[in-house]
Amino acid sequence: MQRPSWDQYFMDITCLVATRSSCLRRQVGALLVKDRNILATGYNGVPSGISHCESTGCLRERLKVPSGERHELCRGLHAEQNAIIQAAKHGVNIDNATLYCTTMPCIICTKMIINAGIKKVIYGEGYADDLAREMITEAALEVIHFSINKGESP
Numbered sequence: 286m287q288r289p290s291w292d293q294y295f296m297d298i299t300c301l302v303a304t305r306s307s308c309l310r311r312q313v314g315a316l317l318v319k320d321r322n323i324l325a326t327g328y329n330g331v332p333s334g335i336s337h338c339e340s341t342g343c344l345r346e347r348l349k350v351p352s353g354e355r356h357e358l359c360r361g362l363h364a365e366q367n368a369i370i371q372a373a374k375h376g377v378n379i380d381n382a383t384l385y386c387t388t389m390p391c392i393i394c395t396k397m398i399i400n401a402g403i404k405k406v407i408y409g410e411g412y413a414d415d416l417a418r419e420m421i422t423e424a425a426l427e428v429i430h431f432s433i434n435k436g437e438s439p
Contacts (some may be wrong), residue, residue, distance in 0.1 A: 286378050292385075292391045292407060292431055293408075295307060295316055295318055295323075295383075295385045296385055296407065296431055296433060297372045297410065298316055298323070298326075298374055298385075299315065299316045299385040299386065299409075300314060300387055300409075300433060301314070302315070302316060302326045302327070302328050302364075303328055303364070303387045304315035304328075305328045305330075306328040306329050306330050306364070307329075307330035307331060307337045307338065307339065307361070308330055308338065308347070308361055309338050309339060309343045310343060310345065310346065310352070311352075311388070312328070312329070312387075313328065313329045313363065313364040313386065313387050313388045314326070314327070314328050314386070314387045315327040315328070315363075315364035315367070315384060315385065315386045315387075316362050316368065316384070316385040316386075317368050317369070317370040317372055317377075317379050317382045317383070317384055317385075317403070318382060318383045318384075318385060319379070319381065319382040319383065320376045321391065324372055324379055324382060325368045325369070325371040325372040325375070325377055325379070326368055326369070326371065327362075327363075327364045327365060327366065327367030327368030327369070327370070327371055328364045328367060328398045329361050329362065329363050329364045329367070330360075330361050330362065330367070331360045331361045332362065332439075336360075337362055338361065341360065341435050344358055344360060344422070345358055345360060347361055349369050352413070353391065353412065353413045353414055356391060358388045363391065363393070363394050364386060364387070364388075365384060365386055365394035365397065366394060366397060367392070367400060369397055369398075369401050379401055379402065379403060380401070380402035381402060381403075381404050381408060382401075382402075382403050382404070382405075383403070383404070383405040383406070384395070384398060384403050384405070384406045384407070385407050385408075385431075386406065386407070386408045386409070386411060387408070387409045387433065388408060388409065388410045388411075388412050389406075389408045389410065389411050389412035389414070389417070389428075389430075390406060390412070390414075390417060391412060391414050391417055392414050392417040392420065393424075394417075395414075395417040395420050395421060396420065398426065399420065399424045399426060402429060403426075404426065405426070405427040405428075405429070406421075406426060406427070406428045406429070406430065407428075407431050408428070408429075408430060409431060409432070409433035410433070411429075411430070
C-alpha cells in the first residue's frame with residue numbers, strides 16, 4: 286500500500302477540521318504547517334461565546350449577499366483568520382509557514398496571510414476573488430491548487 290504524500294495527509298486533516306465549521310453556507314478548514322509540524326488549525330464560524338448562525342439565522346442569506354462579496358456582513362470569521370488568530374493567541378511563530386485550506390483565500394485573508402509571513406498556500410476549491418489573485422501575484426506568494434477528491438495537483 287502506497288503511503289499518501291505529505292500534502293495529501295495535511296489536506297485530509299484540513300478537510301476534517303472543516304467539519305467543525307458552524308457556517309450554514311460553506312464549511313472551510315485551514316491548517317498552518319511548518320517543517321511538517323501542525324502549528325494551528327482554524328475553521329469558519331462565529332467568535333467564541335457568540336450565538337451561532339444556526340440559532341440567529343444567516344445574515345448573508347437574509348440579505349441575499351453573493352459569495353465573495355461584502356465579507357463584513359457575516360457574524361463569522363474565515364478559517365484562515367481563525368488559524369492565524371489561534372497561533373497568535375498561543376504565541377506560535379507562523380513566519381514561513383504553509384497554509385493548507387479547503388478553499389482559496391479571499392482578499393481579506395490574503396492580506397492577513399501576506400502580513401503574517403506565510404509563504405505558501407495549498408488550497409482545494411477555487412474562490413472568485415480577482416483582487417486576492419492580484420495581490421498573491423504581487424507578493425510572490427506560492428499558491429498551489431490541490432484536488433481534494435483525487436489528491437493530485439493539476
